Amino acid sequence: MFNIPPAEWQARCDLAALYRLVAYYRMTDLIDTHITLRVPGSGQHFLINRYGVPFEHMRASDLVLIDFEGNPVPGPFGVQRVNTAGFVIHSAIHATRADMHCVIHTHTAAGMAVAAQRDGLLPLTQHALKFYGHLAYHTYEGIALSLDERERLVADLGPHKAMILRNHGLLAGGASVAEAFHEIYFLERACQAQVQAMAGAAALVQPSEAVCRHTAEQFRDDEAAGIIDLAWEAALSLIEPQRAQWCA
Structure with missing residues (x-):
């Protein structure tokens, strides 16, 4: 398709589907926030959205292949x-975490609310x-426009696959689009539940x-059993x- 290697085209289709699912679950913020995916076998390249396309309308051809320095790779889409900001945050993770092939960043109301709370995510729910x-x-x-921030962001992330960006939003990733989606879905739901529980003004357990x-x-055991792919x-x-x- 479009003279693009099959592995890259499949990655584009998978990532476009992920963008649409994030929109389906109302985790978008107009044209801001971003999701990236490292292209199999490409080494120093990953896919990111063309700025200005609503997540609901994302297509494989709307994704831009860039290197870790933010330079677009010449291709058939001009x-x-x-x-x-998307390049700065995601390039830092892709360049240092070989296990994080897909990275999602969101600005949901619940995510930003918990990101603004001093104690962050509380152990209030199973999620x-x-x-x-x-x-x-x-x-x-x-x-996040400064390249200097990348080192601090990666150091803070450490070995984890999910992070709360204080006063900002949520970030999650994984070895596949399936795992990244699973991480952000549960983190988002946990934040939603926390905000609602605290709004009730009752003692919390x-x-x-x-x-x-x-x-x-x-x-961890459930994930190893294939629940994520299901x-x-x-x-x-x-x-x-x-x-x-x-996939167009």
């Missing part, structure tokens, strides 16, 4: 603009316990530390009628 001991935090430094750690490990296929079925559009 010159396409990308979000500089939140997925991240117990597995969640990083990065202090806000302004709009938190499980013991032993239960929190046990539940976090149970999530969830991804189930989510894709919700937008299946759009397949011809996103």
